[in-house]
Amino acid sequence: MIHSETQWLKLGRRIICETTIAVASLSGLIASAEQPLSQAQTQEVFSPSLGEVIRPFNGQDLTGFSHWLQGLGTEDPNNVYSVVDGTLRISGEGMGYLATVNSYKNYHLRIEYRWGKKTDGSGNVRNSGILLHANGPDGNCKGKWMASVECQLAQGCEGDFIVLRGLDAAGKTVPVTVTSDTMMAADGRTRWKRGGNKTVYTQRQFWWSEHQVGFHELLDTRGEKDVSSPVGEWTLVECICNDNRIVIKINGVTVNECYDVFPSSGKILFENEDNEIFFRNFELSPLSAPPLGTR
DSSP, rough: OSHHHHHHHHHEEEEEEEOOOOOOEETEOOOSSSSSSSSOEEEEEEEEOOOOOOOOSSSSSSSTTEEEETTBOOOOOOOSSSEEEEEEEEEEEEEEEEEEESSOOSSEEEEEEOSSSSSSSSBBOOOEEEEEEEETTTTTTTTTBOOOEEEEOOOTTTTOEEEEEETTTTEEEEEEEEEEEEEEEESSSSSTTTTTTEEEEEOOOOOOOOOOOOHHHHHHHOOOTSSSTTTSSEEEEEEETTTTTTEEEEETEEEEEEEEEEOBBBBEEEEEEEEEEEEEEEEEEOOOOOGGGGO
């Protein structure tokens, strides 16, 4: 245990052996950031040290990444995942993700995204997401994704939290959960509000603070108070993951927060959801203050 900021600052790259576990009870899923261990799954977890910036993407190829496509698994015959002009490209064919090979904890993620030309043809908003703290086997959530906490990137919904639960290698539910402070809007749905009512996850996503009441999720529409960039321009996303707390910023504006997050470490996934999208400038910086658990 590190008991002071000085000790934390002296710490170099940390390789942490953690155990993450899925627990289910007869009365339902146990929603707690500290789960009792029943089946351990050990993995190396990396955190950027002071003065270090981890750049998982080398700008040239997909070294350091794995990928998944629903129905095809790890095969990618059509190059759905590729590098174009120094950016990560997801073509938008099918469902799946591009994942970091390594798992991470306690970091300040920064990345920019821009929509491409292809959409899913439905006339609905363009859709993708950044999946944080992803755990378990590939495709363990509905055959498409991994158990994780999603930072939503769908138009008008940028910064919403979505809990994605899946199955571990033993077939048991990974009890992903978050809690947020919220207020009730005119449409009867919650929005994030710092200091609001403590709200534990109950099968509904946590909408960002200014998610427009009555927003119609039609292609390339924007909410009245959206802070993301227009289609064709780059949008900056920041995910500040500090132990069991996550803060989301879109173009520098804090739009959502959650805490009591489980699990609190894992892989980082870029979602493929039938829409072309590009990512660039992917980096993980150290936290500006010691992790919550070391203070």
